[in-house]
Amino acid sequence: QSVLTQPPSVSGAPGQRVTISCTGSSSNIGTGYDVHWYQQVSGIAPKLLIYGNTNRPSGVPDRFSGSKSGTSASLAITGLQAEDEGDYYCQSYDSSLSVWVFGGGTKLTVL
Amino acid sequence: EVHLVESGGGLVQPGGSLRLSCAASGFTFGTYWMSWVRQAPGKGLEWVANIKQDGSEKYYVDSVKGRFSISRDNAKDSLFLQMNSLTAEDTAIYYCARDLVGGSPGIDYWGQGTLVTVSS
Numbered sequence: 001q002s003v004l005t006q007p008p009s010v011s012g013a014p015g016q017r018v019t020i021s022c023t024g025s026s027s028n029i030g031t032g033y034d035v036h037w038y039q040q041v042s043g044i045a046p047k048l049l050i051y052g053n054t055n056r057p058s059g060v061p062d063r064f065s066g067s068k069s070g071t072s073a074s075l076a077i078t079g080l081q082a083e084d085e086g087d088y089y090c091q092s093y094d095s096s097l098s099v100w101v102f103g104g105g106t107k108l109t110v111l
Numbered sequence: 112e113v114h115l116v117e118s119g120g121g122l123v124q125p126g127g128s129l130r131l132s133c134a135a136s137g138f139t140f141g142t143y144w145m146s147w148v149r150q151a152p153g154k155g156l157e158w159v160a161n162i163k164q165d166g167s168e169k170y171y172v173d174s175v176k177g178r179f180s181i182s183r184d185n186a187k188d189s190l191f192l193q194m195n196s197l198t199a200e201d202t203a204i205y206y207c208a209r210d211l212v213g214g215s216p217g218i219d220y221w222g223q224g225t226l227v228t229v230s231s
Contacts, residue, residue: 002155033215034214034215034217035215036211036215036217036218038156038218044223045206045221045222045223045224046156046206046218046221047221048217048218048219048220048221051211051214051217051219052214052215057219089155089156091156091158091217091218092215093215093216098170099158099170099172099173100146100158100161100216100217101158102155102156102157102158103155104155105155105156
């Protein structure tokens, strides 16, 4: 059971918009710690997608955006492309556990 | 360009030890916190440990405390993870990672990973 909760799977057709939620608690997201998002395609090493809740690293398309509110965060992907298929993980820090925490991951399928 | 290359993974018996290495290049290694993150087969990501720039602070997930030790050699741009008393639950791909600068803890670059299999 992950400290951060994500839906196991989401899907969408090419060109559509999907969102992935990440629900935490008052000891992690809700206490002000940033949320970061990672993309893992085809089982290769994860890649940073969004950092500090809303920021995109250089090279990440603006089709990807992040938001945070209260004890939750979301990743939105617009204009879905086949290459977006993969697993997406949210991550934050938990002050009660004193440990970095990841969501369980969400598998995105492009129909 | 940032490169992180892990080595040292392999098959080890329960109770055994293994030392992972990570060779860093493309950035000033000694100015970054560094981490190890693992991923069990078919499972999600789990942060394992991280270490401050000068090695003076080290943090671990509870499940590896007392068994794993993170260290670094800034002169050789290298990160290490000494793993002792290994169990089947430690079977995973181990990623070397560079920590984000500023803000909350996170990772901006990952290595390709090295597989550790604990089995008799």
